[in-house]
Amino acid sequence: MIGNGKQDMAVVVVRDAEAIGAVLRQALESAGAEERPGLERALAVVAGAAGAPDAEVRGRWAGRRIRAGGHQGPLDAVAAVKALRRAEPGLSLRQAVRLSREAAATEAA
Known part of the structure; x- marks a missing residue:
């Protein structure tokens, strides 16, 4: 078998939820009565x-x-997998297969 057998993924998950939540909480502090329900829903x-x-x-x-x-x-x-590798040429075949399986599982859920 070729390769080192590692299951490393080159795709890093970036989460901005904390920063977005902080901005929404700040906006909620100065929000009027009409804006509060929408901002509270956005925070949720x-x-x-x-x-x-x-x-x-x-x-x-x-x-x-x-x-x-x-x-x-x-x-x-x-x-x-082919479409994903065309869209993201830096992905290895193994990475693209794993990502496509995760996409299918996410869609099925």
Whole structure:
């Protein structure tokens, strides 16, 4: 077998939920009565998104990249992996396969 056998992923999950939440909380402090319900709902949405597992965040990202590449079939199909690698040429085959599987699992959930 070729390779070192590591399952390293080159895709880093970036989460801005804490920073976005801080900005929303600051806005809530000075919000009028009409704005408060919307800002409170936005804070709840940000809190929910912050708790998503990394695999789900990667899966959503990969699914968007696959669909943007024109693939409309199953997200874990060979054609989906090809579309993902065309969209992101720096991904290895192993990484693209794993990401497409995460995308399919995220879509199914």
